[in-house]
Amino acid sequence: MSIAIVIGAERLSPDQLTVLDALFSTADAPTRLDLALTEVAGKLRVLLAQHDRPVLIGMGESAATVWQLAGSLDQLGGTLLIHPQDLPDFLQHTLLQTCLVIHGSDTKLTSAALLTTLQRPRPDIAQLVNDHPANLAPLMRRYIHQFSGANAASLGRVIHCADIAKGFPAPAPGAQPLFEDENCLVGAVQLDQHEPYEHINYRDEMHVVIRGTGHFRHGNGEMVKVKQGDMAYVKAFEKHRWSDWSPDFKLLFIQTGPSPL
Numbered sequence: 001m002s003i004a005i006v007i008g009a010e011r012l013s014p015d016q017l018t019v020l021d022a023l024f025s026t027a028d029a030p031t032r033l034d035l036a037l038t039e040v041a042g043k044l045r046v047l048l049a050q051h052d053r054p055v056l057i058g059m060g061e062s063a064a065t066v067w068q069l070a071g072s073l074d075q076l077g078g079t080l081l082i083h084p085q086d087l088p089d090f091l092q093h094t095l096l097q098t099c100l101v102i103h104g105s106d107t108k109l110t111s112a113a114l115l116t117t118l119q120r121p122r123p124d125i126a127q128l129v130n131d132h133p134a135n136l137a138p139l140m141r142r143y144i145h146q147f148s149g150a151n152a153a154s155l156g157r158v159i160h161c162a163d164i165a166k167g168f169p170a171p172a173p174g175a176q177p178l179f180e181d182e183n184c185l186v187g188a189v190q191l192d193q194h195e196p197y198e199h200i201n202y203r204d205e206m207h208v209v210i211r212g213t214g215h216f217r218h219g220n221g222e223m224v225k226v227k228q229g230d231m232a233y234v235k236a237f238e239k240h241r242w243s244d245w246s247p248d249f250k251l252l253f254i255q256t257g258p259s260p261l
Helices: 014-024 037-050 060-069 133-147 161-165
Strands: 003-007 031-035 055-059 078-082 098-103 126-129 175-181 184-189 204-211 213-218 224-227 231-234 240-243 250-256
Touching: 003 037, 003 060, 014 055, 014 133, 031 037, 037 060, 055 060, 055 133, 060 078, 078 133, 098 133, 204 213, 213 231
Parallel strands: 003 031, 003 055, 055 078, 078 098, 098 126
Antiparallel strands: 175 184, 184 250, 204 231, 204 250, 213 224, 213 240
């Protein structure tokens, strides 16, 4: 069960409260707990002892309090800050967990343009600029569900080359899945002696050639020769075909987006 602790909701304006209503009013919403700003010192650690790594939420004035707590509490799954007025020591403050910040366009901490560059401040923090955060309620719910109760071991995965090699040779057409969730499928392909065939996928797909050479065609286009390090992209439902590959040909594929199946 996903848990979110909202700090300082008693000080929010009616417009700000509508954001929380949008976030917590659906059937798939996380469980909401409220804690007044004056209660943080006495009750927050009690709640953290009762619930496994909840996400802490601060909006407006209370965001600065949550920001400071995120640097001292390792029992949190994550923090969500909505339209913070100020985040003290923004560039140097150390966080002990993941953090999502939704800024207003009047923020002095960053800008929408700056966040699209490699020079964006605090690249270790997920940041957006949006003046209507209620529209981002599905994104915020997904964030809470992903990180509430989560630890580093449950969020990532390393797949070693030696483990991939154990799956080959694979049955025709020579592909083996390596990882899949609701939004992504990753696999490896070693075509060996399999016959070329034209096919489609139900998701957008990126191919990365990691060894050898081959020829690739999508749609009604020309065959293009590819080699190690090249990438090929196809849209969902677009026919494509590999052919004339070298004996050592191998690639990784990444399919993205929800599967319709």
